Amino acid sequence: xxxxxxxxxxxxxxxxxxxxxxxxxxxxxxxxxxxxxxxxxxxxxxxxxxxxxxxxxxxxxxxxxxxxxxxxxxxxxxxxxxxxxxxxxxxxxxxxxxxxxxxxxxxxxxxxxxxx
Amino acid sequence: xxxxxxxxxxxxxxxxxxxxxxxxxxxxxxxxxxxxxxxxxxxxxxxxxxxxxxxxxxxxxxxxxxxxxxxxxxxxxxxxxxxxxxxxxxxxxxxxxxxxxxxxxxxxxxxxxxxxxxxxxxxxxxxxxxxxxxxxxxxxxxxxxxxxxxxxxxxxxxxxxxxxxxxxxxxxxxxxxxxxxxxxxxxxxxxxxxxxxxxxxxxxxxxxxxxxxxxxxxxxxxxxxxxxxxxxxxxxxxxxxxxxxxxxxxxxxxxxxxxxxxxxxxxxxxxxxxxxxxxxxxxxxxxxxxxxxxxxxxxxxxxxxxxxxxxxxxxxxxxxxxxxxxxxxxxxxxxxxxxxxxxxxxxxxxxxxxxxxxxxxxxxxxxxxxxxxxxxxxxxxxxxxxxxxxxxxxxxxxxxxxxxxxxxxxxxxxxxxxxxxxxxxxxxxxxxxxxxxxxxxxxxxxxxxxxxxxxxxxxxxxxxxxxxxxxxxxxxxxxxxxxxxxxxxxxxxxxxxxxxxxxx
Numbered sequence: 001x002x003x004x005x006x007x008x009x010x011x012x013x014x015x016x017x018x019x020x021x022x023x024x025x026x027x028x029x030x031x032x033x034x035x036x037x038x039x040x041x042x043x044x045x046x047x048x049x050x051x052x053x054x055x056x057x058x059x060x061x062x063x064x065x066x067x068x069x070x071x072x073x074x075x076x077x078x079x080x081x082x083x084x085x086x087x088x089x090x091x092x093x094x095x096x097x098x099x100x101x102x103x104x105x106x107x108x109x110x111x112x113x114x115x116x
Numbered sequence: 117x118x119x120x121x122x123x124x125x126x127x128x129x130x131x132x133x134x135x136x137x138x139x140x141x142x143x144x145x146x147x148x149x150x151x152x153x154x155x156x157x158x159x160x161x162x163x164x165x166x167x168x169x170x171x172x173x174x175x176x177x178x179x180x181x182x183x184x185x186x187x188x189x190x191x192x193x194x195x196x197x198x199x200x201x202x203x204x205x206x207x208x209x210x211x212x213x214x215x216x217x218x219x220x221x222x223x224x225x226x227x228x229x230x231x232x233x234x235x236x237x238x239x240x241x242x243x244x245x246x247x248x249x250x251x252x253x254x255x256x257x258x259x260x261x262x263x264x265x266x267x268x269x270x271x272x273x274x275x276x277x278x279x280x281x282x283x284x285x286x287x288x289x290x291x292x293x294x295x296x297x298x299x300x301x302x303x304x305x306x307x308x309x310x311x312x313x314x315x316x317x318x319x320x321x322x323x324x325x326x327x328x329x330x331x332x333x334x335x336x337x338x339x340x341x342x343x344x345x346x347x348x349x350x351x352x353x354x355x356x357x358x359x360x361x362x363x364x365x366x367x368x369x370x371x372x373x374x375x376x377x378x379x380x381x382x383x384x385x386x387x388x389x390x391x392x393x394x395x396x397x398x399x400x401x402x403x404x405x406x407x408x409x410x411x412x413x414x415x416x417x418x419x420x421x422x423x424x425x426x427x428x429x430x431x432x433x434x435x436x437x438x439x440x441x442x443x444x445x446x447x448x449x450x451x452x453x454x455x456x457x458x459x460x461x462x463x464x465x466x467x468x469x470x471x472x473x474x475x476x477x478x479x480x481x482x483x484x485x486x487x488x489x490x491x492x493x494x495x496x497x498x499x500x501x502x503x504x505x506x507x508x509x510x511x512x513x514x515x516x517x518x519x520x521x522x523x524x525x526x527x528x529x530x531x532x533x534x535x536x537x538x539x540x541x542x543x544x545x546x547x548x549x550x551x552x553x554x555x556x557x558x559x560x561x562x563x564x565x566x567x568x569x570x571x572x573x574x575x576x577x578x579x580x581x582x583x584x585x586x587x588x589x590x591x592x593x594x595x596x597x598x599x600x601x602x603x604x605x606x607x608x609x610x611x612x613x614x615x616x617x618x619x620x
Binding site: 008009010015039040041042067068069070072073074075076077078079080081082083084085086087094095 | 123124125167168169170174178181182185317318321325326329330337341344345347348349351352355402415416419420423424
């Protein structure tokens, strides 16, 4: 099972625009393993396990204040699961690595990724 | 974060939990009467999570920003005669398919999410549905605005509402969506939010939007990006609602599994039209249907999503294997149907130019040269002899997906697949095991299908001759038929040899 999980990727597709360039730079900085590719009009960022977008890094790159909600203007698609969306960061990752406990949200039962 | 502003999480909680109340002098089931009869058990609606944590102020702010950006591009494109920089007028056929097939579904989605925004028990779900309802209306409007500039110069776009309701091939998307909205709220969410907007979204988006980008259609590309930015929220809703149902009660698992099985196949069959458009209607190709299917379905969904759902006891959709087998030939089979019947459609078809046939030989090495290239070369020969082939009869339709019965036995592209079921002393026909399985689960529903061919024979479509039916469809001269002799092609050639656009 675990071997299978290692190949599961998450990703996000952003519009290729002047503004999202700083965003892409910030994502690259916070996710050193991420792979970036381009299609006309699109920047596609892929990563195994998870992708993090941090407000502080984006603000440094943009040179202005930035709300995580602003991602909505740039996002085109994603693959995976939006696990967290807070004021300071957004995390995209697959959640379930252990059997479910019925009637309990995954976040409450402490779903975690296995240690590799 | 601005100083003095509450954290996002707290604002969202205040909106979706604190503003809500529990009725005391009316029973909850009287206030929300539609969320119990499907058998889905919900114990705690507060467990509904919306990772976007949208509030009214941020929703309005960002949606307004998206619209401003979009309309600046649409105006610029129209003012600069952007349609003249397309790769070819043939590309516009994909817009005809989109406007008549997809835009009315956006409007239907707007209406049904408005219903959910009233009828879900939990305030979190109701607010997410309200936002999506407004999104879908925005999509219907912006798509209409974006494509309306083409309506000044090209055929087939002038009557899309009526066409959606009446034209034979448009009963495929129409009946798909009406199957969803006539189901209960949880099944609808599984059908549209999860199966269509999460599982299959990239297979719809990439062909149309990257197709627009590759073929010089800046306006549609920009509209597409603008809509997709909402779509990411809809995908999230789809995934959350599935997890919510699965986590609330173990008894929900088999019900949800059945719906996933049904709606995967319903959505996949509908995308047959998209597959054909992707491989045949785009003069400049992005990737083949086969490659898109491998990347977005096999890689992202089967390897990414389904291991996540496996923990709840959910397995990949029944009949997925057949879809995998069909990736080698589905687009060719659907476009061959469209080619033969485009005299009764609102778009033009033609035999692909030689270099496109070569491309298909390359990307479909196992099937194209053997089964489809000879077909197209024969069709071209006939055309060159002045005998362009159109099928002069009405096809048998699948009772469930409503596509003419042109699909073949899985793995055998030379034998047409026919499945049947008997119900109340009548025989019903299906294009595949998937569609038969869907019928057999709910025969009482699908015997009511409005099948265009049956309706024509029953005299409900304007008359008994083809011209009468086409008139009832709302077609104008040149809307359908062969592309090479179409008004679109003739105008295009004129405009590119110096004639005044819009002139006689």
